[in-house]
Amino acid sequence: MSDQSIDTRPSPASRPGRRWLQRGESTIATMSLSLAVILVATLLACGVWMMQTQRQTLSQARESQVTATADLLADACEALLSQGELTAARRMIMDASATHRLERARIVLPNGTVVADADAGRINLESLPEQWSHEDVVNFDQPTTAQSVGLLVVERPMQVGTQGVARLEIIAELNADTWLGTSSWEAQAGVGVIGAGGMLALLLTYRRFRGRLQAVGVIREALLAMGKGERAEAALAVADGLGDEAVAWNELLAERKQLREAAKVRTVQEALTGDLGGGDLAQACDAVSQGLLLVDDHQRIRYTNHAASVFLQVGREQMHGKAVRDVVQIDELTELIEQTANGQVRRKVTREIERDENDNVGVLRISVHPVRGSHGATAMVVLEDVTQQRVAEQSSRQFVAQATHELRTPLTNIRLYMETLIEDGEQVEPQTRAKCLNVINQETFRLERLVGDMLSVAEIEAGSMQIQQDDVRIDTLLNAIEAEYKPSADEKQIAISFKIPPKLPIVQGDRDKLSMALHNLVGNAIKYTPEGGRVNVSVVAEEEKLGVEVTDSGMGIAPEDQLRIFDRFYRAKDKRIAGITGSGLGLALAREVARLHGGDIDVDSQIDQGSTFTLTLPAREDAATATE
Structure with a gap:
């Protein structure tokens, strides 16, 4: 074989000088260089694109934030000024300017008088006049949004009661470089470091395997010759001295004819029509969660995996070789299998069937796939339990x-x-x-x-809910809740009462979240209490603990529902609440807030006798506050 093999020795003219690239290596070297160039170009493009995209995104987000802030601030200040709350409006301007980093935020009248400003020194009006006019100022009552030299100027008119029109003016910086800071350059540096590391790794890998690439290059030349029509094994063989790859190539050529005859489509047909009862393929099919059935053109079951046996509740030994109608008790499934196996259905068909098993309703998805082979039509059935979906x-x-x-x-x-x-x-x-x-x-x-x-x-x-620790006066929260819910209770003719002791310990926690929890408890009590009923809210202070009890004379909660009413999106099965709107979130949120504060919520209820929800919170023993 060596006499007729391709000569891979260097020519005499090339022996005196050492070649940088070995024979058969030029193609792989060119490919490696191309990969290096593509890697560098990709990293550079990613860096430029990342910076431009980040700058554009931040600028757009900043513009949206400032515009939304202006709209909300204009609505809120308009309401406050209409009610004569000038101090509150000024405080809101200052807070918004500090929170959103505004260059300017102020409220002006048509004559240029500054009513409110983030800089208190610019305010030149102590109180609002009873009346003013803006007819001499063109477009004073029109909203505008404009950009100028990296600044966003937003103006929003406000109708202050019947006194006249004022205008909110906001100026904010839009320069994306201010928002990018050093994070963008750090990202660019990171891309550069990654690129340098990748280039170094590519170079080291290439140098490591350089000596073994000659055989690959020579084999490539043999493959090119084969592509041009060369079929003689002697012409395609290479010298064995090039390494193990060359030896393996020569052995592959020697066995090529035998392997080509052995690798026919017969193996695929045997996988579809042969016995699948054992071997690696059967074990792999048993490992999947979907049920699999293979049915021949005589409607006999050729193969079943373990999941199919569970879904159909029939042993695998009882199904193999049996007619589908003898072992499968699902009429719709047997009809689909017969139509597919007979060739009447030539496309995949999917059905979902509800089954009642042990008083539990489940949904079984059935997919029937036609499989065409040399031995006639067959059907592959896939079974999947989609009840939870x-x-x-x-x-x-x-x-x-x-x-x-x-x-x-x-x-x-x-x-x-x-x-x-x-x-x-x-x-x-x-x-x-x-x-x-x-x-x-x-x-x-x-x-x-x-x-x-x-x-x-x-x-x-997301597991990201957090609480802000601060001193919270529960009596103040309950007074605000009483004022808010008293009108709705009176409208339903519900007697609502709040029993708050003169002195209560201070609770350490998040005022807004505790207010949300109490709102949900009192609001639910009024919502689910019929007309003419009553709702009592009482506070009990004990050592290092404070409890708020909300008792109603409503329809009550069944024992089986009491175990789940604190689950998100769950609503009781009582038919009487079908016409009462609710999201199923209030009690779940209230309990979560209570537990974040180290407390809890308990329920005691009976059907048609009302319910009592008790919110328990830890309190400071050494502090108390008097109810005003």
């Missing part, structure tokens, strides 16, 4: 529907009362205007609480 999808749909309804109600009320104010204009009576503004304010707080609940659920699922 359907339960999750149903819970998600119910939550979306309930949340949509919860959001629609306050939005509808806000829209109706706003239309009343807009349509009647100056002719609205003071009592009607006050009522409209009060309803809008209440519904806004309701929306805020609902959105806050949803955000809190997201924090809980």
Whole structure:
């Protein structure tokens, strides 16, 4: 063989001088160099693209943040100024300027007088005048947004009651370099370090295996010759002295004809039509969670895996070789298998079947695949239990529907009362205007609480909910809740009472989250108490512990529901609450907040006799506050 092999020795002319690239290495060297160039170009492009994208994204996010801040700030200050709360409006301007890093934030009148400014030294008006006009100032009552030299200028008009129009002016910096800081350059440096490391690793790898690449290059030349039509083994063989790769190549050539005959499609046909009862393939099929059935054109079961036996509740030995109708008790499945095996169905067909097993309803997904072979038509059946997927999808749909309804109600009320104010204009009576503004304010707080609940659920699922430690006066929170829920209780003719001791210990925790928990408990009590009922809220102070009990005379909660009412999105199965809206989040959030504070919530309820929810929190023994 060596006499007819390709001569791989260097020519006499090349022996005196050492070649940098060995024979057969030039192709691989070129490929390695190309990979290095592509790697460097890719890293450079990624670095430039990352910086540009980050700068553009931050600028857009900054513009959206400033615009949204201006809109919210204009609405809030307009309401405060209409109510004569000038100090609160000024404080809100200062807080917003500090929080969002605004270059300028102020409220001005048409004559240029500064009503409120983030810099208190620029304010030149102590109190609002009773009336003013803006007719001499063009476009003073029009909202504008403009950019100039890296700055964003946002102006929003505000209708201050019947006194006149004021304008909120905000200027914020949009220069992305200010926001990028050193993080972008650190990222660029990281890309450079990674690129240098990759180049070094590529070079070391190439040098490590350089001596073994000659055989690969020579074998490549043999393959090119084969591609041009050369079939003689003697012409394609290489010298054995090039290494193990050359020896293996020569052996491969010697056995090529035998291997080509052995590697026919027969192996694939045997896998489809032969006995699959044992071997690695059968073990692999048993390891999958889906059930598998192979049925021949006579509707006899050729193979089943373990999962199919479990789903169909029939032993594998009882199914093998038997007719489908004799062992499968699902009529829809047997019909699909017969139609597919007979060739009537030529495409994949999927069905979902509900089954009632041991008083539990499950959903079984059945997919029937036609398989065509030389021995006639066969059908491959895939069985999958999708019960949990359907339960999750149903819970998600119910939550979306309930949340949509919860959001629609306050939005509808806000829209109706706003239309009343807009349509009647100056002719609205003071009592009607006050009522409209009060309803809008209440519904806004309701929306805020609902959105806050949803955000809190997201924090809980992400495991990122945290509490801010501060001194909290529970009596103050309960007084605010009493003022908010008294009108709705009176509307339903529900007697609501708050029994708060004159002195209460101070609770260390997050005021907003504790307020949310108490709102949910009191709001649920009023919601699920019928007309003419009663709701009692009482506070019990013990050593190092404070308890808030919310008792109602409502419909009560069944024992089986009491175990799950604190689960997210769960609502009791009582048919009487079907017409009462709710998201199923309130109690879950309330208990989560209580436990984050080191406390808990317990429930004691009986059907048609009412419920008592007790919120327990740790309190400071050495501090107390008097109820005002």
